[in-house]
Amino acid sequence: MTPSKPTAGRAIVTIVGLDRVGIIAGIANALADANVNILDISQSVMRDEFFTMIMMVDLNTSTLPFEEISERLKKKGEALAVQVEIQREDIFKAMHRV
Amino acid sequence: MRTLNYSAEEIVETIDMVRVERLDIRTVTIGISLFDCVSGDTATLCERIYNKVTTVAAELTRTTRDIGQEFGIPIINNRVSVTPISLVAGQADADGFVRIAQALDRAADTLGIDFIGGFSAHVEKGMTGADRNLIAAIPRALAETKRVCSSVNIGSTKAGLNMDAVALMGRTIKETAALTADRGSIGCAKLVVFCNAVQDNPFMAGAFHGTGEPDAVVNVGVSGPGVVLRALEQTPDQDFGALASLIKRMAFKITRAGELVGRTASERLGIPFGIVDLSLAPTPAKGDSVARILEAMGLERVGTHGSTAALALLNDAVKKGGAMASSFVGGLSGAFIPVSEDEGMIEAAEQGDISLDKLEAMTAVCSVGLDMIALPGDTPAETLSAIIADEAAIGMVNKKTTAVRVIPVAGGKAGDLVEFGGLLGHARIIPVNKRSSARFVNRGGRIPAPLQALNN
Numbered sequence: 001m002t003p004s005k006p007t008a009g010r011a012i013v014t015i016v017g018l019d020r021v022g023i024i025a026g027i028a029n030a031l032a033d034a035n036v037n038i039l040d041i042s043q044s045v046m047r048d049e050f051f052t053m054i055m056m057v058d059l060n061t062s063t064l065p066f067e068e069i070s071e072r073l074k075k076k077g078e079a080l081a082v083q084v085e086i087q088r089e090d091i092f093k094a095m096h097r098v
Numbered sequence: 099m100r101t102l103n104y105s106a107e108e109i110v111e112t113i114d115m116v117r118v119e120r121l122d123i124r125t126v127t128i129g130i131s132l133f134d135c136v137s138g139d140t141a142t143l144c145e146r147i148y149n150k151v152t153t154v155a156a157e158l159t160r161t162t163r164d165i166g167q168e169f170g171i172p173i174i175n176n177r178v179s180v181t182p183i184s185l186v187a188g189q190a191d192a193d194g195f196v197r198i199a200q201a202l203d204r205a206a207d208t209l210g211i212d213f214i215g216g217f218s219a220h221v222e223k224g225m226t227g228a229d230r231n232l233i234a235a236i237p238r239a240l241a242e243t244k245r246v247c248s249s250v251n252i253g254s255t256k257a258g259l260n261m262d263a264v265a266l267m268g269r270t271i272k273e274t275a276a277l278t279a280d281r282g283s284i285g286c287a288k289l290v291v292f293c294n295a296v297q298d299n300p301f302m303a304g305a306f307h308g309t310g311e312p313d314a315v316v317n318v319g320v321s322g323p324g325v326v327l328r329a330l331e332q333t334p335d336q337d338f339g340a341l342a343s344l345i346k347r348m349a350f351k352i353t354r355a356g357e358l359v360g361r362t363a364s365e366r367l368g369i370p371f372g373i374v375d376l377s378l379a380p381t382p383a384k385g386d387s388v389a390r391i392l393e394a395m396g397l398e399r400v401g402t403h404g405s406t407a408a409l410a411l412l413n414d415a416v417k418k419g420g421a422m423a424s425s426f427v428g429g430l431s432g433a434f435i436p437v438s439e440d441e442g443m444i445e446a447a448e449q450g451d452i453s454l455d456k457l458e459a460m461t462a463v464c465s466v467g468l469d470m471i472a473l474p475g476d477t478p479a480e481t482l483s484a485i486i487a488d489e490a491a492i493g494m495v496n497k498k499t500t501a502v503r504v505i506p507v508a509g510g511k512a513g514d515l516v517e518f519g520g521l522l523g524h525a526r527i528i529p530v531n532k533r534s535s536a537r538f539v540n541r542g543g544r545i546p547a548p549l550q551a552l553n554n
Contacts, residue, residue: 091169094355
């Protein structure tokens with residue numbers, strides 16, 4: 001229950017913004033620094049305007065607590081001028097799968 | 099095999115629900131039994147209550163903060179509800195009850211939670227000395243604390259309506275308004291008068307931890323009027339069957355999110371999971387309004403003819419979707435229409451498009467009742483009691499929970515604007531019927547429970 005414990009399970013990272021060079025590299029690097037493995041990547045253009053990239057990642061090997069990973073991704077997103085979110089997979093499973 | 103089992107649309111829908119449509123987990127509430135704190139000495143009782151509440155709920159705010167961040171869904175309020183205080187403080191006098199309220203307030207302050215509910219009594223069939231002392235303490239308790247919420251159950255379908263208590267509560271509301279006159283009579287926003295109160299309701303001001311509950315339990319209240327509104331706006335011309343089906347689908351998704359948050363919180367806190375209360379509870383923020391949902395169904399303004407039917411459809415569809423999504427839906431599940439807390443209701447009240455009479459009619463088909471309605475400060479206590487009696491009668495006869503949370507704003511006249519701040523919003527004072535109900539209210543005694551066979 002302590003906040004400093006590294007987190008387990010899978011999470012979904014979403015990146016929304018305008019397309020530019022280095023988005024995938026930047027985010028992937030931030031994840032690699034936390035020893036988070038990327039399991040899958042899907043990319044599409046939503047509503048004809050947003051570039052969206054969705055990653056499934058594995059937190060089981062992560063060296064950092066969730067809070068820290070989330071914070072680092074947010075900072076990296078700001079540097080790249082895109083919005084980055086990381087959410088545990090469970091929320092999507094709960095809402096969209098019966 | 100692909101690992102990504104979710105379509106981009108599903109993922110973006112979830113993010114949109116949270117970011118644009120303001121889906122939130124409105125409240126995580128730990129219910130705590132105080133029966134093991136009982137003591138004949140009020141000081142000892144206060145100390146035990148403070149210690150138990152601050153120990154059991156010690157990790158609440160940190161846990162919900164972590165969960166909110168991990169799931170990406172904001173958790174707005176952390177709350178605690180306790181055993182109705184009248185049941186654990188039998189020997190306290192009115193001063194003693196005020197001291198207990200202060201102990202609860204200190205515990206809430208230590209925990210950093212938003213509200214603590216359970217300064218409550220159940221008097222549907224009669225009042226004990228403790229009940230009388232608690233009710234006598236309510237005005238001071240609410241004026242002298244910040245986070246304590248109070249409720250009194252004055253009737254039920256099985257017991258009828260305790261009209262002595264109804265008369266007393268009219269006077270209690272007036273007194274509470276007077277003691278908080280310098281703050282828009284805000285004390286009344288923390289006081290609910292119930293008929294058929296439920297024991298597992300995580301929504302304030304009416305939350306308390308019922309006697310049928312375990313030692314501690316985690317209840318969750320979910321809210322998403324914005325999500326339902328957006329869905330209706332995107333499909334403007336469907337018939338009512340399709341409309342109901344759409345609302346059910348949205349309610350299902352919202353409830354599933356609530357159940358996940360509740361179960362996760364329960365696991366991390368080591369406290370059993372209770373219920374999800376799926377309610378469309380509005381806030382004063384734009385896009386987070388139940389009134390706007392009714393208007394999206396085709397009413398020019400909430401309060402006009404058709405409002406009751408529209409609300410009936412909404413309330414039922416929300417329950418059906420929620421019941422499918424979680425095995426433990428409870429509390430007050432349905433649609434709330436607190437006037438000052440709903441941007442669409444605020445506007446309707448400002449324009450004079452909604453009256454107290456129409457509000458009362460609408461409460462016959464939705465959750466709770468006359469909620470957060472500002473009334474003129476010179477409204478007689480007997481009129482307030484008569485309003486309570488009317489609303490309680492709707493609950494009693496229809497076997498549902500109803501409540502009254504009205505605010506006779508000290509010094510305020512019909513049409514004046516009152517600001518309550520934060521989630522409590524603001525409201526235009528609504529006029530009440532000028533004719534007296536005093537003789538009716540002052541009869542005393544009990545309105546008998548209704549016959550439950552021969553339903554009509």
